[in-house]
Amino acid sequence: METISIVDSKKYVDKKVKIGVWLTNKRSSGKIAFLQLRDGTAYFQGVVVKSDVSEETFALAKEVKQEESMYVIGTIHEDARSHFGYEIEIEDIEPVGASKDYPISPKDHGTDFLMDHRHLWLRSKRQFAIIKIRSELIRATYAFFHKEGFVKFDAPILTGSAPEGTTELFHTEYFDKDAYLSQSGQLYEEAGAMAYGKVFSFGPTFRAEKSKTRRHLIEFWMIEPEMAFTHQEESLEIQEKYIAYLVQSVLDNCQYELKLLGRDPKVLQRYTKLPYPRISYDEAIELLQKSGDFPDVKWGKDFGSPEETYLAEHFNKPVFVLNYPKAIKPFYMKPHPTRKDVVICADLLAPEGYGEIIGGSERATDVAYLEKQIEKAGLDKADYQWYLDLRRYGSVPHSGFGLGLERAVTWITGEEHIREAIPFPRLLNRIYP
C-alpha cells in the first residue's frame, strides 16, 4: 500500500492507499460519516461506512475535530459531484495530532481576526487556491525568462543611498552607516544588463507608504527585467508575451484552483490573445475626456485608479498606455526624440479594475542629460556615480520594466484585496504574524 498525496488520487482509482490529512469539516449520521479532508495538495471527501469498519474506526470518525491531523487508509473512488473528482472510502484512521477549539469556524469572522490568525487562515480553500496560483506564477516567471535567455541577477536589498528620496523608505543602521530597504532593483539591473545582456531580478521590495488601499502592500515582490541593445518596442513585445505566458500557465496548470475560486477561465483566455492594444497617454486623456466621467482629467496629470479602470475596461483587455509626461515619471526614462514633454515609457493596465501591473521604459543613455535630471529631482549626484558609469563606458540602448507579483496574482485570481496575494501581508497596521 502506497502513501500518496490527495492530488495523485486519479492514478490510484480503486486502489488502497494511505494519506496524511487534516479534517476541514464533517457531517455524520448513525451509519455513515463524511469527512472533508485536505493535505495541502487538494481537498476531498472521506467516507466512513459504519457497517464496513471497526467500531473503533467509526468512533474516531465521529469524534475527529476540525483541523485534527491523521492518516486515513482506504480505497480511492471517482466522485463526479465534487470539484476535485475523487473521494476515499476509509477503512482505517490513525490519529496524529489533536485539535481543540480551532479558532476559525465555518461561521463568518472579521478581516482583522482572520489576519491575526493568518498562519491558520492559509489552510482555507480560497487562500489555498490563491497561494497555489501565486506559486504557479513564480514558476512560470522563471520558466519564461529562462526560455528567453535571461540571467537571474539579484539586486541588493540593503542600499547605502536612497535612489528616489527617503520619504517612503525603511531606514536601518548598517554598522556605522545608514542603509535603506530597496524599493526597486532597477538601477542595479541596468548594471546587470551591461554585463549579461538580458537579466531579471525577482525579490521583495519595500515601500513605507502610509496608504491603505486594496492595491498596496508595504512589502511586495517585484520582477524587474532589463535588456541591453533593446528599444522600447521590443520590450513591449516581451512584456505582453510574458503576461500571456503567465495567464496561459495558470489556465494549463491551475484549473482546480480556478474552480475553487469561481474564476471563469474564459475571461482569462481573452488575456492570452496578443498583441495588447497600445494607446498614447495623449489618446488616453482624450478618451477619458470624451467619456464625460472625468471632468477633472487634464494633460499632465497621472492616472488614478478610476481612470486606469476606465481605460482597461474600454478595451476589455490589458492595454499599454505609452509615453507619459516627463514631469510625472522618474529621472532615468529616455526623453522622446521629437517631443520635449514626454518620455519613452509605458504602463500596462489590467482590466476588471486591477489597474497598473507593469511600468517600464527605455532608459536614458546620455550622461549629461541624466546628470541634469538627477539634479532637477533634488537627488545627490554622488550616489549615482556608479550608475552614470554605465553610460560612460559603452552605453547602449536598453529598456526594462517592473511587474508587481501581488498585483498580478490579485488580477489573475480575481481577488478583491491584494492582502490575500501573499502568505503574510505587511500592511500599514499589520506586521503580525
Add this chain to the structure above:
Amino acid sequence: METISIVDSKKYVDKKVKIGVWLTNKRSSGKIAFLQLRDGTAYFQGVVVKSDVSEETFALAKEVKQEESMYVIGTIHEDARSHFGYEIEIEDIEPVGASKDYPISPKDHGTDFLMDHRHLWLRSKRQFAIIKIRSELIRATYAFFHKEGFVKFDAPILTGSAPEGTTELFHTEYFDKDAYLSQSGQLYEEAGAMAYGKVFSFGPTFRAEKSKTRRHLIEFWMIEPEMAFTHQEESLEIQEKYIAYLVQSVLDNCQYELKLLGRDPKVLQRYTKLPYPRISYDEAIELLQKSGDFPDVKWGKDFGSPEETYLAEHFNKPVFVLNYPKAIKPFYMKPHPTRKDVVICADLLAPEGYGEIIGGSERATDVAYLEKQIEKAGLDKADYQWYLDLRRYGSVPHSGFGLGLERAVTWITGEEHIREAIPFPRLLNRIYP
C-alpha cells in the same frame, strides 16, 4: 541578416550576422586586428583583416577602446583554439557607445578597488561565469522543487519580533512599531507546510554579524524547504537529491562557464553520486580526536571551519553529520527519542574546505516541550503564540532545512571568497555600490 547573440554562433557558422557587443581587449598590427568581444552571453574573438574591409572600418577597429559598445557585422567561423569555439570575421563596425579610460585595466587591482567598481567588474570573465552558474542554480532550484511537488511559499522579510534574539538583527521602524529583517523564514515555512504540505521559501536573509570571513555575507539568499508528514530520514534523501540535482544541472548546462573558471568537471561529477555518507556527531568527534589534529575538540562543542573541512575531506564527498548536542542547536529541533543530550538534525558539510552548506532538522511537535525551550532560550513566549498554534491544531511530524545559495555557488564554482557569489555583496565594510 539576423541580429544574434554570441552564444548562438554555433547555429550560424558561415552565415553573416549582426551582434551588439562590447570590447574587452584587442591587439592589432598594420594588417589585422583581433578584437576580444563580449555581449553578456559569451566571449569571442572578432577578426578584422585590413585588405578585406573599408579603410574606415579598419580605422575603427584600431581605435576602439576597452568596453566601447558597437554592432559588428560579419561571418561566423569555427575557432577550435578558443574556449568558446567560434569567432567572427568582421566586415563592418557600427559604433554605439564610447568608453574613455575604463577604470579596470588588464593589470592587477586591489580587492577594494574592484569592489568599488563592482558594477563594472561584473563584466569580467570570472565574474560572468560565477553569476551565470548562480543563475543556473536558481533555475535548477525552482525546477527541482516544482518536480517534487513543492509550493513556493514566501516568508515575510519584515517581522515584528526577533525569533533568535536581537543581537544580529537589523532593526527598522515600521510606522509606530519595531521591526526586524528576517534571518530565516523557517518558522513561517512551518505554517506553510501545515497548509500546503511541501513548501519552500527562496529569498534574501540578513545577519548583522560583525565577522569578516570568506564564508559570510551580511545579505544572502536562502532556500528553506519544509515538509509535513515527513521525518528526518526522508528529508535527508530530499536534501542529497537536491544537491546532486544542482551539481548535475551545472554539469549539463554550464560547461563553458566551468572552463572559464578552470573548474574540473570530474571533481563535480563525484558529487552527483548518492547517497552521501552519514555520520553521527559522536562519530565526528571521534574522527577528529583520532586524527590528532584537533587537541581541543570535545563532545558538546560546535565545529568550526577547520573541523568541517577535515570531516568532509575525510570522505571526499559532501557528508551529513547527524544529531548534534541539543545545547548548541535552536529551540525548535525535535528531541532525540532515547537520548536527552542530542536533537534530530543534520548539517551537510561540503568538501574542498567549503564547510556547512545545509542545516536541517526534524521539528519538535509538542507544545509543552517547545514552551519550555522558548523560555530556556530567553525568548518572549508572546512572539511564538502563532508558531505554537501549529502544534495546537493538527500537529504532524515535519522536517525541513536551509541551504545558503552563496555557499553553494562558492563551492560549486570553486571560488575562494563568498563575495563573488552575489552580484552586489554586502559585507561588514561594504554597502556600495
